[in-house]
Amino acid sequence: MTVGTVLSLESTRQEQKPSLESIHSLVGDDLKKVNQVIVDNMQSPVALIPQLAGHLVAAGGKRLRPVLTLAASQLCGYSGDRQIALAACVEFIHTATLLHDDVVDESMLRRGRDSANALWGNQSSVLVGDFLFSRAFELMVADGSLDVLAILSRASSVIAEGEVLQLMTTNDTSTSEEAYLDVIRAKTATLFAAAARIGAVIADRPKVEEEALESYGMNLGISFQLIDDVLDYSASQAKLGKTVGDDFREGKISLPVVLAWRRGNDAERDFWRRTLENLDQEDSDFDYAVELMEKRGALRDTVARARHYGAIARDALGIFPDSEVKNAMAEAIDFAIERAH
Amino acid sequence: MTVGTVLSLESTRQEQKPSLESIHSLVGDDLKKVNQVIVDNMQSPVALIPQLAGHLVAAGGKRLRPVLTLAASQLCGYSGDRQIALAACVEFIHTATLLHDDVVDESMLRRGRDSANALWGNQSSVLVGDFLFSRAFELMVADGSLDVLAILSRASSVIAEGEVLQLMTTNDTSTSEEAYLDVIRAKTATLFAAAARIGAVIADRPKVEEEALESYGMNLGISFQLIDDVLDYSASQAKLGKTVGDDFREGKISLPVVLAWRRGNDAERDFWRRTLENLDQEDSDFDYAVELMEKRGALRDTVARARHYGAIARDALGIFPDSEVKNAMAEAIDFAIERAH
Numbered sequence: 001m002t003v004g005t006v007l008s009l010e011s012t013r014q015e016q017k018p019s020l021e022s023i024h025s026l027v028g029d030d031l032k033k034v035n036q037v038i039v040d041n042m043q044s045p046v047a048l049i050p051q052l053a054g055h056l057v058a059a060g061g062k063r064l065r066p067v068l069t070l071a072a073s074q075l076c077g078y079s080g081d082r083q084i085a086l087a088a089c090v091e092f093i094h095t096a097t098l099l100h101d102d103v104v105d106e107s108m109l110r111r112g113r114d115s116a117n118a119l120w121g122n123q124s125s126v127l128v129g130d131f132l133f134s135r136a137f138e139l140m141v142a143d144g145s146l147d148v149l150a151i152l153s154r155a156s157s158v159i160a161e162g163e164v165l166q167l168m169t170t171n172d173t174s175t176s177e178e179a180y181l182d183v184i185r186a187k188t189a190t191l192f193a194a195a196a197r198i199g200a201v202i203a204d205r206p207k208v209e210e211e212a213l214e215s216y217g218m219n220l221g222i223s224f225q226l227i228d229d230v231l232d233y234s235a236s237q238a239k240l241g242k243t244v245g246d247d248f249r250e251g252k253i254s255l256p257v258v259l260a261w262r263r264g265n266d267a268e269r270d271f272w273r274r275t276l277e278n279l280d281q282e283d284s285d286f287d288y289a290v291e292l293m294e295k296r297g298a299l300r301d302t303v304a305r306a307r308h309y310g311a312i313a314r315d316a317l318g319i320f321p322d323s324e325v326k327n328a329m330a331e332a333i334d335f336a337i338e339r340a341h
Numbered sequence: 342m343t344v345g346t347v348l349s350l351e352s353t354r355q356e357q358k359p360s361l362e363s364i365h366s367l368v369g370d371d372l373k374k375v376n377q378v379i380v381d382n383m384q385s386p387v388a389l390i391p392q393l394a395g396h397l398v399a400a401g402g403k404r405l406r407p408v409l410t411l412a413a414s415q416l417c418g419y420s421g422d423r424q425i426a427l428a429a430c431v432e433f434i435h436t437a438t439l440l441h442d443d444v445v446d447e448s449m450l451r452r453g454r455d456s457a458n459a460l461w462g463n464q465s466s467v468l469v470g471d472f473l474f475s476r477a478f479e480l481m482v483a484d485g486s487l488d489v490l491a492i493l494s495r496a497s498s499v500i501a502e503g504e505v506l507q508l509m510t511t512n513d514t515s516t517s518e519e520a521y522l523d524v525i526r527a528k529t530a531t532l533f534a535a536a537a538r539i540g541a542v543i544a545d546r547p548k549v550e551e552e553a554l555e556s557y558g559m560n561l562g563i564s565f566q567l568i569d570d571v572l573d574y575s576a577s578q579a580k581l582g583k584t585v586g587d588d589f590r591e592g593k594i595s596l597p598v599v600l601a602w603r604r605g606n607d608a609e610r611d612f613w614r615r616t617l618e619n620l621d622q623e624d625s626d627f628d629y630a631v632e633l634m635e636k637r638g639a640l641r642d643t644v645a646r647a648r649h650y651g652a653i654a655r656d657a658l659g660i661f662p663d664s665e666v667k668n669a670m671a672e673a674i675d676f677a678i679e680r681a682h
Contacts, residue, residue, distance in 0.1 A: 127504045134497035163468045254559035
């Protein structure tokens, strides 16, 4: 298997690997405050709530979405402190959807597992998710901007619609590229877009800047998700000891699958149907799936699609004057894409 | 089994059975508009959403919570039309929590059932619930009142906290009366309270009237839930062909159980532990449970507790001048309680 070499064709064009270090160092002080707001607002006399939510929020990861709010407000020259609580809202909404996703995903994976634990997990996930979601709205109300409330309540509706849409396309290998993009636009990119847009709203900048940041967030979010899709089939990731194959095992229809299926012959489509629609999988199937994707250029071209959306995100930043934070936000796009190598 | 006779001791004190007819006829025109707003706002290009939500919202039932918003705004002399959309919000939040409750309850009941259907149901319930919840916030944002948003976002957090609290006390027969009341106050009564309070907020009435309506809703909600608890063990309901015994089969710890357990001897406590904690139940157990409750006066005294909260709700209305709608709101309290007979 030589997927690594295919993907690395384009990987030497930059001297230094792009990273999130610049953006994190520019918003680092704010991000610490965001973490404190998050911890403070998970308090509840019901002990399970801070326990479960704390575990999730502490695990944290890159905090990409709140970082977008912080960076966007800096880009817009905002000097107050409203970005702190609103970035926390964005993270709460994200965490709530992760919790509810778990219920949906875990349900599909549960076959043959110990169900008592899984069920307790389901119940807590639904309810603590609801709590975080409500708490996010309480924080927004405390902030007091109906514009922000409109953006994030709309985003929440769209995310929920996207989840239902995904549920209906799950395990359908004939999903079109457009249908798949509709799903990730709704499920992932919409919250990136809202997170970034809020920065312009609180800075009271003109609509055109709000829209530019919305476009930046939306297209960055799409690239991010597409590269995540690629990484899940990446041999080089596997070599780095990262988990691969989760999407495959769950029968998730991601863009690499959509492309491989459309470009495949009858035998290949039978393979995708058996493994992803019927979830009838053998140990060697994942390696063969990667092989087919390589043969059909599905991973390479998913990266190409991600570059396309990344380019739109970059151009969206064009109306803002040059600054350190603008460069860092552009580098975040490169980071999103170059992770594939 | 003669539970019916015990409960009917107090049932002849009124000439005519109290009902919801008066309140429904006073707010009937508004309620039709609320139903239209509900239907309009469940539209989505994702077909499953209007299907599932429509089924639930159409099933409808008494629409108690939105009726409270409509009646309270009338009581406060409000003459605009904001009560329509806000009553729809209240119903959306209620429906969303019902959907999420299903996941939690169904999970516990699922043992040994066909899980594929149950799981599809779970996934849809979580996601369509999220959609309705987000849509409720969009409607509130369109209304534009931060005061209303504060009341309903706070209520939503409290409801979610209450659900988690209930999860933690499930199947614990030694739950205290106070702990149980905390659960139903949070899970049920808080939304009644918020629904009623909104009426005073949009009518721009003084805080004291907001608080009176909050108290009315809260205490009405508690009585309502307590009588629901009683009805689930009621022999007279069973005679009317209504479903009884759901709480028992699920091992739900309601106030009748709390009282019967505390007043029971060791053998009785063993019975409650076996049937409700271990869910080890035989066909004859439900009849015996009703017998024990009768023996210990648990149903009768739960009705007495409900009367107590009903009296507080009635007094809360005292500061408002007499009017048809005030009488109808008082009758709703009597209806909530007299259902037990």
